[in-house]
Amino acid sequence: MRVATSLPFIVLSTASVGNALSLHRRDAPRVLEAPLERRHLDKPLVKRDPSSLGVSIGNNVWVDPSLRLLKDLEPDKLQRELSYLMNLTLGTPAQTFTLVLDTGSSDTWVVSANSSVQTDDAYNATASSTYKSLHSSYNATYAGGTTALGTYATDTLGLGSATVKDFQFVVVDESSANVGIAGVGYNISTYTASHEGKVYSNLPYALTSSGITASTAYSLFLNSASASTGTILFGGVNKAKYSGELQTLPIVPEYNEYPSLAIALTEITINNGSSTNPTTTNLPLSVSLDSGTTDTLLPEALAYEIYTALNATYVKEVNYAYVDCDQATNTDANVTYSFSGATITVSMSELVLDGTEKGFPEGTCVFGIAPSKPGVNILGDNFLRSAYVVYDLDNNEISLASAKYDSTKDDILEIGTGADAVPGASVVPSAVSSATGNGVQGTVTSEVASVTAVTITTTEISTTTAATGTTSASVTGATSTTSSSSSGMAALPTGNAKHLLSGLAGAGLLLMI
Template identity: 50%
Template sequence: MNATYVSAFLAAGHYATDTLVIGGVKVKDMEFAVAEESQNPHGILGIGYAINTDAATSQGHNYANLPEALVNSGAIKSPAYSLWLNKFDGTGNLLFGGVNKARYQGELQTVPVLPLYGKYYSLAIALTDISVKTSSGTKDFATGLPIAVTLDNGSAFIALPQEIIDPILKEVGAGYSKSDDVAYIDCTKPTPDYNVTFSFSGAKVNVPLSELVLDGYAQPGFPKGNCILGLTYSQPGVNLMGDSFMRSAYIVYDLANNEISLANTNYDGGDDDILEIGTGSDAVPGATLMRDPVTSATGNGAVATGGAAAAPGTTIYVTGTGTATGTATGTATGTAKGGAAATSTSKGWAAVQTSNPGHLLPGLLGAGLLLAL
């Protein structure tokens, strides 16, 4: 393996197979990459499309990555999972094979994944509208839209073209540091009535401005009293809705149907209310397909992107019929670096807590994006 990511982050090593122990379930002959040389202190759990693993793209070798391997082992019915990041405190979780109704508000709204040259490489959907609400009212912005964006929690920020970012910054009174390549705002400015709403063919996610502000994080060149705002200019053709967006969303990735379902998050949530994701065209419980969704858009065509990766600070679960299972990131019986052993919980869901949230700055932009290892 010799994988280079969008941010120029490099991981190199060899491939291996082992028995992956997930709670009380074993996935035999699980193939994975052992990162003997890596600029990332954490393991990467590649859970995008298997067609976009490093082995598939660079060597023509296709193998079942984790979502497919879990299906093949009988642990889950379909290669689908739900991501709930919660607040910036490392308490979110990743649930394979299920939807947790306690973790979102309203209903799940489904939009299609955008293909690239007739095939599905990236977990990208069409961003069709943005609106900003402040004390002076609400303004809609459509310049540069629709555009293809990848929902990727290996990225810290929302990364969009400058023509899309600048109107948002102007409306909320934020600035942009070209030297640091990130936006900034007065740490005390955001109020509860300020928010940015992102729409994907009518599926809307409201992001409170306060959740975009990384309180306590600043750069030397920022004006005094200013903090990082989770927005940055994207690299040409690579547009990302990273953690700054995803903490306000509940996201279901349905790889079998090439669909993504979205809802507004329920921060902290209540008691688990988990439903299993089945098979067929209506596999995700409670999800409604949006009418006349955008099925093609510019952007995210410069590179083949791997989509989702489990970020540090995310607890990972798997739900399946009759068997409680979980998974550890980047590890098969302790072989790969940066992993952890799985532990069971009182509710029967085997889980593993990954390490604390890591670096925030754009140096790691796209670290989990390019290849589904």
């Protein structure tokens, strides 16, 4: 018996892309817009646990890979099981799938109809006349212990009004997850690329090679915390969805490769309503902009400084802090992230989660920034909702601007080819292009006191030592804004963990070989 996932088909927008797919019209932008639906999944999926860097599954539902299921929580109050879901079709005739959109991984996979996995969203290969098996195994073991076993295949992909023939994806036969993933990261970070040296065109690259988009780039607009929908715009920028100017930053390479979509965080400013507290503790730091992760993971010393300024209390057992729930409406307080001068401000309404934990005082809510493990630094959905983000995979760049929620009209422009391809974007001068925190270069160490709860105060934490541990920062930032094209990973030793960084705490794989 299969359990319904209660995820209705999301109707893809065609009004804004109908002309875009008439490629003979030179004046029509080659873009493809697909709506994202922000939904609760079937069961409460909560509690980020950075000690488990992989997919964690519970109660037959997909769990954000940096989350774990708690037995004694209050599911009616929790929002952390929210994911951003996108519809596409595979096969002839078309079979519809609702998949988790993930900028932190690269493979698209669906559950096989022949699998024992309980899902209504299953792929029936025998029912498709255009299905072809590639006889190439997919055997991913996540650091948290979850496995996904399957086989690469090709079939006809449908996304909105666009069609891609011979699209490569994975048919999963065994997995603890019952909702598939649409990975839109670099194609060199697919399983087969990192393990067999075989690079293929995953979703964003396939749209480009099929002529649907002019460039391998896309824009992400998750909308506000109160909205249930967002959009991903392949090949284009919607100027109506952001304020100010897009500012372009280099993606941080890892050992001269570009396996993940990360940029250098250079400063954080915490405003508690009465004082402003800038900090560069553990910065510059490479941080992944990952739609597959719900919250924010930062080095301990940096997280503790934020807790201090915002009067948050950290609880070791659940690796989260809490604040008074009424802080969600404190419009005077916020956290501003700076990337070599480009800034995004995140309000308390994003950071104070509508949820609690057993043992938290009455009237308190979970605070959506958690201490990370070394090398696992993520700006997830509670950051991304405040930003309009353009991921330019061709040029190894990310452009940022503050999200604009009240626009009722679209202003869509095509992302072209070559340098300066993103329309209306300006390169940030002398931007940091390398930083600690990517891969195994993280330098934060800590020995947390064995107490149930600790309140971090300014007298307990500093940039070098603290009562709860020791931290250090090692800056390798450069001022060069140039970045080379990504290349295949065939020459990389596939057993070296420092290269297995796609997605980390997102839906991406941290593979154990």
